[in-house]
Amino acid sequence: MYNPKSSKAEEFICHEEVLASLEYASQNKNNVEVIDKILEKARLKKGLSHREAAVLLDCDIKEKNDEIFALAEQIKKDYYGNRIVLFAPLYLSNYCVNGCVYCPYHAKNKHIPRRKLSQDEIKKEVEALQDMGHKRLAIEAGEDPVNNPIEYILESIKTIYSVKHKNGSIRRVNVNIAATTVENYKKLHEAGIGTYILFQETYHKESYKKLHPTGPKHNYAYHTEAMDRAMQGGIDDVGLGVLFGLESYRYEFSALLMHAEHLEAVFGVGPHTISVPRIKKADDIDPDEFDNGIDDDTFAKIAACIRIAVPYTGMIISTRESEECRKRLLHLGISQISGGSKTSVGGYFNPMPEDENSAQFDVSDRRPLDEVIKWLMTLGYIPSFCTACYRNGRTGERFMDICKSQQIHNYCQPNAIMTLKEYLEDYASVETKKVGEALIAQEVEKLQNANIQTAVKEDLVKIHNGERDFTF
Numbered sequence: 001m002y003n004p005k006s007s008k009a010e011e012f013i014c015h016e017e018v019l020a021s022l023e024y025a026s027q028n029k030n031n032v033e034v035i036d037k038i039l040e041k042a043r044l045k046k047g048l049s050h051r052e053a054a055v056l057l058d059c060d061i062k063e064k065n066d067e068i069f070a071l072a073e074q075i076k077k078d079y080y081g082n083r084i085v086l087f088a089p090l091y092l093s094n095y096c097v098n099g100c101v102y103c104p105y106h107a108k109n110k111h112i113p114r115r116k117l118s119q120d121e122i123k124k125e126v127e128a129l130q131d132m133g134h135k136r137l138a139i140e141a142g143e144d145p146v147n148n149p150i151e152y153i154l155e156s157i158k159t160i161y162s163v164k165h166k167n168g169s170i171r172r173v174n175v176n177i178a179a180t181t182v183e184n185y186k187k188l189h190e191a192g193i194g195t196y197i198l199f200q201e202t203y204h205k206e207s208y209k210k211l212h213p214t215g216p217k218h219n220y221a222y223h224t225e226a227m228d229r230a231m232q233g234g235i236d237d238v239g240l241g242v243l244f245g246l247e248s249y250r251y252e253f254s255a256l257l258m259h260a261e262h263l264e265a266v267f268g269v270g271p272h273t274i275s276v277p278r279i280k281k282a283d284d285i286d287p288d289e290f291d292n293g294i295d296d297d298t299f300a301k302i303a304a305c306i307r308i309a310v311p312y313t314g315m316i317i318s319t320r321e322s323e324e325c326r327k328r329l330l331h332l333g334i335s336q337i338s339g340g341s342k343t344s345v346g347g348y349f350n351p352m353p354e355d356e357n358s359a360q361f362d363v364s365d366r367r368p369l370d371e372v373i374k375w376l377m378t379l380g381y382i383p384s385f386c387t388a389c390y391r392n393g394r395t396g397e398r399f400m401d402i403c404k405s406q407q408i409h410n411y412c413q414p415n416a417i418m419t420l421k422e423y424l425e426d427y428a429s430v431e432t433k434k435v436g437e438a439l440i441a442q443e444v445e446k447l448q449n450a451n452i453q454t455a456v457k458e459d460l461v462k463i464h465n466g467e468r469d470f471t472f
């Protein structure tokens, strides 16, 4: 019944296959021979099957776990260098007709203030985000065919791309909206979106139905098959994720990797990103009411095993997590983080007193973007505002090919340096600028290709003199 090439959710996320993988993992979690064999394959840095990765996730042997963490760090360095891409969420509307029991936007929540941004308000939000230095957004909206139809989302994307405030511009809009039709995905593609992101929440069908008791999201197959429709609609960068805490993390981990295998088998390209949100406190939501919460150690192990299993897939961690937790996971494979985020509708330009309550979830890392940037640099990372790949047509299979041949550094490293320079010139505090200039000087010298190095040096001077938006 398990068939990664099937178009049916229950066949590519086959429940029996998940259970069999968990059983195999449990039987082998202390089996040094099996674990060593898997680690040997993992060291080729070409990924693992969901079953192999499940064994590593379950592995109970301290020395082997040390090897797993070390390998995740190595893969992270090899494929992503010391770059961390920055983005911010932009909440357009919290009107929602679904009944997701973990989300404060669920339709039965009558006391949460409902808001939907007008195009003028979106413009103001985007200006506020540009003034922080952001170039990449992820737009978020509840599912509501009357209040948030696809036309509203498309108009909003157009507005966002049109705002040119001082030296600012939003160069990539990723979209996190409910599962929709191939027709609508085509429209999103034509609107020039970057990644289409949709969290599965849970892959466990029975739990999924209970956690989504009402509304269109109740339909497990429609939700699970959404990425197939998105790809049929021409979107070739899709972002997966589960909401950890809803179901057993072992189940989610194997199923998530099966989903990645399915996309690779059918479309020749796996997910562009995987997000690892954990359920958080919010209005009307108490995370303690969910039985499957995971501690920080388990969370770190999940991130390390995802990094090893799908080396070419970016991994995202949001401000749901604390500074300390984010710091720990950055080493293990995270390639993108949000910064300075507001999870309420209208939270950037004109936050209202009740916004704390209308937020989708409590933000743990509340530091302003400038502080996050300085922090990343003092940890040795290059904060990157790069959006070049998708704007230069390096998406889907093309992106993966470049990534697999490890050529991505020739593009990403110079682009990271140059977009950081733009940030320092236009938005950074004096202290952050000082740290950043020193880092850039050091990083430019490390560029191995002499031609690229010369070009970057020239472009840095041009950026200092006021020109913007250079890409490799």
Ligand code: SAM
Residues within 6 Å of the ligand: 102, 103, 104, 140, 141, 142, 143, 176, 177, 178, 179, 198, 199, 201, 217, 242, 243, 277, 278, 279, 280, 281, 282, 285, 320, 360, 361
């Ligand atoms: N409404 C869209 C959908 O149905 O997919 C997506 C947008 S929603 C604003 C973004 C994500 O926030 C959800 O997919 C869910 O995983 C996450 N989320 C919801 N409630 C949460 C909570 N209490 N804590 C952490 N994350 C939450």
